[in-house]
Amino acid sequence: MRKLPATPRVAEYVGMLAVLVLLVALFSGLSGHFFSRITFTTLANQIPALTVIAVGMTLVLIVAGIDLSVGSVMALGAAVLAVARVEWQLPLPLAILLCLSAGLLAGVGNGFITVRWAIPSFIVTLGMLEIARGGAYVVTESRSVFVGAAMDAVGMPLPAIGVSPAFICAVLIVVAGQVLLSRTILGRHMVAIGTNPEAVRLSGIDPRPVIVTVFALSGLLSGVAGVFHVAYLESADPNAGIGLELSAIAAVVIGGTSLMGGRGSVVSSFLGVLIIAVLQTGLAQIGATEPTKRIVTGAVIVAAVILDAYRRTLRDRRQIES
Amino acid sequence: MMPEGRAREPVLRVRGVDKRYAAPVLTRVDFDLREGEVHAVMGANGAGKSTLTRIICGLTAPDRGTMTLAGDRYAPRTRRDAQRSGVQLVMQELNLVPTLSVAENLFLTDLPSRFGFVSSARLLAKAKAALSVVGLSELDPRLTVGRLGIGHQQLVAVASALAHPCRVLVLDEPTAALTDSDIELAFARLRALRAAGTAILYISHRLEEIQRIADRITVLRDGRVVATRPAAGVSLDDMVQLMVGERALEALDQREHARGEVALRVEALSRGRRVRNVAFDVRRGEIFGLAGLVGSGRTETLRAIFGADRPQRGRVSRGAGPPLRIRGPQDAVRAGIGMVPEDRKEAILHSQPVRVNMTLAVLRAFARARWWIDRTGEVRAAADLRTRLDVRSRSLDQPAGELSGGNQQKVVIARWLLRDCGVLLFDEPTRGIDVSAKIAVYRVLNELAAAGKALVVVSSELPELMALCDRIGVMSGGRLVATFARGQWSQETIVAAAFSEYAGRRDNTRGSH
Numbered sequence: 001m002r003k004l005p006a007t008p009r010v011a012e013y014v015g016m017l018a019v020l021v022l023l024v025a026l027f028s029g030l031s032g033h034f035f036s037r038i039t040f041t042t043l044a045n046q047i048p049a050l051t052v053i054a055v056g057m058t059l060v061l062i063v064a065g066i067d068l069s070v071g072s073v074m075a076l077g078a079a080v081l082a083v084a085r086v087e088w089q090l091p092l093p094l095a096i097l098l099c100l101s102a103g104l105l106a107g108v109g110n111g112f113i114t115v116r117w118a119i120p121s122f123i124v125t126l127g128m129l130e131i132a133r134g135g136a137y138v139v140t141e142s143r144s145v146f147v148g149a150a151m152d153a154v155g156m157p158l159p160a161i162g163v164s165p166a167f168i169c170a171v172l173i174v175v176a177g178q179v180l181l182s183r184t185i186l187g188r189h190m191v192a193i194g195t196n197p198e199a200v201r202l203s204g205i206d207p208r209p210v211i212v213t214v215f216a217l218s219g220l221l222s223g224v225a226g227v228f229h230v231a232y233l234e235s236a237d238p239n240a241g242i243g244l245e246l247s248a249i250a251a252v253v254i255g256g257t258s259l260m261g262g263r264g265s266v267v268s269s270f271l272g273v274l275i276i277a278v279l280q281t282g283l284a285q286i287g288a289t290e291p292t293k294r295i296v297t298g299a300v301i302v303a304a305v306i307l308d309a310y311r312r313t314l315r316d317r318r319q320i321e322s
Numbered sequence: 323m324m325p326e327g328r329a330r331e332p333v334l335r336v337r338g339v340d341k342r343y344a345a346p347v348l349t350r351v352d353f354d355l356r357e358g359e360v361h362a363v364m365g366a367n368g369a370g371k372s373t374l375t376r377i378i379c380g381l382t383a384p385d386r387g388t389m390t391l392a393g394d395r396y397a398p399r400t401r402r403d404a405q406r407s408g409v410q411l412v413m414q415e416l417n418l419v420p421t422l423s424v425a426e427n428l429f430l431t432d433l434p435s436r437f438g439f440v441s442s443a444r445l446l447a448k449a450k451a452a453l454s455v456v457g458l459s460e461l462d463p464r465l466t467v468g469r470l471g472i473g474h475q476q477l478v479a480v481a482s483a484l485a486h487p488c489r490v491l492v493l494d495e496p497t498a499a500l501t502d503s504d505i506e507l508a509f510a511r512l513r514a515l516r517a518a519g520t521a522i523l524y525i526s527h528r529l530e531e532i533q534r535i536a537d538r539i540t541v542l543r544d545g546r547v548v549a550t551r552p553a554a555g556v557s558l559d560d561m562v563q564l565m566v567g568e569r570a571l572e573a574l575d576q577r578e579h580a581r582g583e584v585a586l587r588v589e590a591l592s593r594g595r596r597v598r599n600v601a602f603d604v605r606r607g608e609i610f611g612l613a614g615l616v617g618s619g620r621t622e623t624l625r626a627i628f629g630a631d632r633p634q635r636g637r638v639s640r641g642a643g644p645p646l647r648i649r650g651p652q653d654a655v656r657a658g659i660g661m662v663p664e665d666r667k668e669a670i671l672h673s674q675p676v677r678v679n680m681t682l683a684v685l686r687a688f689a690r691a692r693w694w695i696d697r698t699g700e701v702r703a704a705a706d707l708r709t710r711l712d713v714r715s716r717s718l719d720q721p722a723g724e725l726s727g728g729n730q731q732k733v734v735i736a737r738w739l740l741r742d743c744g745v746l747l748f749d750e751p752t753r754g755i756d757v758s759a760k761i762a763v764y765r766v767l768n769e770l771a772a773a774g775k776a777l778v779v780v781s782s783e784l785p786e787l788m789a790l791c792d793r794i795g796v797m798s799g800g801r802l803v804a805t806f807a808r809g810q811w812s813q814e815t816i817v818a819a820a821f822s823e824y825a826g827r828r829d830n831t832r833g834s835h
Binding site for chain 1: 630650660672
């Protein structure tokens with residue numbers, strides 16, 4: 001009997017972990033303050049929103065779609081949450097539920113329109129990007145809504161470990177996302193659809209509900225990001241999350257997920273988020289200017305993808321040799 | 323069929339070529355291709371014919387050995403090198419851009435231009451001329467290639483090769499997608515080229531064709547040349563024996579033709595011009611063949627039954643059961659109908675492991691608590707199937723796209739074996755696969771019928787249908803024009819029926835019952 005294939009192969013992550021360690025070592029060398037508990041906990045508490053959005057984005061890219069609306073949907077969710085709590089005086093759980101529902105609704109809309117009229121998701125979610133942003137302005141009347149300490153329980157660091165419940169939640173969502181992808185039938189169908197949707201259809205599996213589910217998850221996770229966002233900033237800004245879709249796509253692509261669909265890993269996307277975050281924080285600490293930060297980040301994204309392509313050909317060659 | 327009188331110099335000489343990847347693929351291969359001959363290279367999968375072809379066409383470099391072209395040293399390093407030297411390749415896997423027009427595909431590498439703009443008028447004129455060479459003079463060169471049937475696409479690929487200077491023409495399975503009449507056309511054209519002195523290297527799994535068109539054959543087995551001899555006087559079984567090393571065709575026995583109750587009933591099925599009022603029954607344990615020309619509606623009929631394209635009218639039912647409501651393949655599969663499509667690219671997940679491809683349709687069967695994949699069960703089932711169908715792959719985790727066509731086909735068939743469908747629709751199940759894989763597929767079809775499945779098999783190879791089927795229905799112009807029972811058919815009657823709807827429009831009221 002042959003050995004069972006291990007699901008998320010550790011080898012797959014070695015390269016990215018190495019890059020991460022390298023970056024940390026580099027910045028520790030360049031700045032005396034970098035390698036400290038406070039740096040890492042601060043960093044951890046900044047990334048929950050991007051992390052959960054990257055999880056959703058990974059799934060969307062795997063089915064060969066794209067979701068450009070995540071940043072706006074997050075802002076919409078955050079706006080709904082803040083207004084429900086502050087102006088309508090709803091209890092917090094209900095306000096959070098409304099926020100998640102707004103995200104879910106946007107995601108289901110994205111997915112439904114994409115499959116019903118066979119429109120590229122790029123276009124559909126570009127439309128949703130505008131709609132949700134407009135929605136956020138309407139809900140907040142174009143003003144920041146201050147929430148205060150109501151959500152500190154989610155966003156504030158736990159004294160014992162220094163990271164917030166939001167971060168722990170985000171990590172659990174990463175784990176759940178990876179399990180969904182590699183252990184469940186739904187996950188297998190996602191990968192198959194991203195590889196060859198016609199083959200999936202001719203195997204008697206209707207790809208459409210799967211695709212709607214994926215966009216719904218992405219929307220829901222954008223809603224979750226909205227909750228984290230409000231908890232972290234103690235307010236909801238209708239302009240929040242502009243360009244967040246690009247950060248998420250960058251993180252996911254650094255993680256080796258293919259824009260063409262059919263290949264990807266949620267854990268790798270998380271490592272991609274960490275790499276971007278370490279880079280940002282490190283560059284800030286060594287006093288790099290904003291333009292420098294952007295140039296370096298951009299270069300790292302491209303380099304990571306080149307590295308991934310290179311690693312892939314190496315592996316393929318090894319397989320052919322063996 | 324030796325061309326007369328010409329002094330036939332070896333235009334291409336291959337001497338002592340070795341190539342190894344992990345294991346030796348080619349060992350001390352000598353090969354001569356003469357001016358004005360059709361030289362068939364034969365062999366089972368893995369025998370090394372594609373590697374030899376790749377070396378000749380500049381796609382792979384040999385480890386050792388030399389080649390000369392018209393006396394000069396010939397060592398192409400890219401396909402472009404080879405093309406510039408006049409070595410043109412038409413591949414089995416079509417090398418066309420589906421979104422471009424026929425004309426643009428024909429002259430993709432050297433579009434006629436004026437000041438950097440494509441000159442449409444000249445392009446069209448050149449395209450028309452190139453197409454007439456392969457007998458497609460009625461085809462509009464402005465059509466998008468993706469809209470053509472595979473048969474026409476194949477001819478466009480041949481036309482594209484011939485549209486460039488061509489000393490050596492390498493044809494890899496050129497007729498895989500063609501029907502008999504198209505093949506006649508292609509052969510007539512090949513003979514004309516041969517008479518004009520072109521050296522043609524011909525690779526095909528269709529042995530009858532090789533007998534008809536080839537002047538000489540070279541047989542490869544396990545990377546070595548086992549024979550080079552004149553094609554005349556080599557029987558089909560001789561060829562198989564040379565390739566496989568044993569008399570395999572004789573081993574393909576006839577099956578018991580027991581019949582059960584009706585398993586699939588198709589009534590008044592219609593969709594567009596390709597499926598007109600088609601009706602037939604298939605019983606348990608029966609293999610029902612569908613013969614006809616490319617474009618006669620065989621593929622479309624299968625797709626309509628399966629719900630891959632929704633029929634406009636008609637009923638499909640399982641035996642005496644109520645009509646099925648088929649809105650898509652998922653409904654057909656639920657009703658126990660499976661389909662192996664004509665184009666393997668439509669069925670295979672290229673980058674995914676063999677195991678994933680095999681279990682795609684049946685993941686639910688390996689579900690624990692509805693959601694979770696039972697990996698142990700999945701691996702065990704895939705391993706069983708791999709053994710049962712003799713799928714040649716490195717492991718269950720090898721990407722299916724890396725397998726040969728025959729092994730990919732076995733993987734697609736495996737998918738439906740796991741699903742345990744009562745009705746299986748096969749569209750050209752042996753197209754473009756090698757002789758040993760074909761024999762394996764025949765064996766599986768026989769086993770399935772013996773196990774009480776109802777099979778519908780579309781094939782353009784009549785000898786194949788006549789060997790396999792209990793009954794053969796013939797389609798012509800979208801209608802099922804005739805059905806023959808075993809023993810009542812002949813190649814001539816079937817071909818005559820296949821042309822019936824195209825020859826004169828008066829007598830096209832023959833319905834199908």
